[in-house]
Amino acid sequence: MRLSAKTGADVGVSTPKIPTATVPKADDFYIQAGDKYKKGDLQGAIADFNQAIKINPNFANTYYNRGIARSELRDKQRAITDYN
Template sequence: MNIPELLHTFHLPRNATPLAARVRVNRGDTYRILGRYDQARADFDRALRINPASARAYHGRARLLFETRDYARAIDDMRRALDLA
């Protein structure tokens, strides 16, 4: 299975639960790897709305921000991730 095919395996729960946040983080990581940054950002942002204490969501978004050269925000998100870890 290649990465684009992997995206079809992510089944999002209908309600806003911690599981839904984790699925969004995983899918966001996959989109980031594929260079689909807008979709990745949307998933990380949604994961953080569902679970504002998700260190993984902050970490994933920090990596995305770093890759898109938004260094100041990347540092802020990485600090939040470390504080929550």
């Protein structure tokens, strides 16, 4: 099929025109959380950090940044937990 695409030969098969679903990654939620944090949506940022952690519990920067957001919301105890 790759060869036919290069040569322009019609083999009666084409790629689907509908988008293919992708599984969200921890990085996707981490980036979204950072955007929400910058906009002042601390609760939304924490929710996205939670999703990133659910997907990848070893993503250390996520815990740290969630701790910062929690600290700004004066949730000091949970912030400390995230820092540890």
